[in-house]
Amino acid sequence: MAVDRHNSVVVDSAGVAFEDHGHLAEFPWREIRSVHYKAGPNGRTLMVAVIHLDSRVYECVVDAKGRDQLGQWFAVLAPVLGYYKPLA
Known part of the structure; x- marks a missing residue:
């Protein structure tokens, strides 16, 4: 968990959840194609992206x-x- x-x-075992300024987005594993993460350009942020099965991309920065x-x-x-x- 990053907060x-x-x-x-x-x-966790249910999938990936993002909270962005009070808005919650939950992605169960069965709906996730992949998850990517990297450090932000300033070296102090975690950038996480969930790629949905239909190719939509959801991102959260902590x-x-x-x-x-x-x-x-x-x-x-x-x-x-x-x-x-x-x-796989």
């Missing part, structure tokens, strides 16, 4: 308190995504 004052990303926190989020995301959404 800032306005946004959050949660990856601000880390620092590069260390961003590194912690990256360290957790890879194994969690690999566990719940293994590559």
Whole structure:
């Protein structure tokens, strides 16, 4: 889970959920083609994209308190995504 004052990303057994300024979007695994993530241009934001089965793309950006926190989020995301959404 990655959280800032306005946004959050949660990856769990149900799928991926984004909260963006109070608006919730939930994506069950059966509706997800892929999930991508990267650091933002400033090196302090986590950018996560969910690619839906119909090719629509949904994105959420979460601000880390620092590069260390961003590194912690990256360290957790890879194994969690690999566990719940293994590559075909």
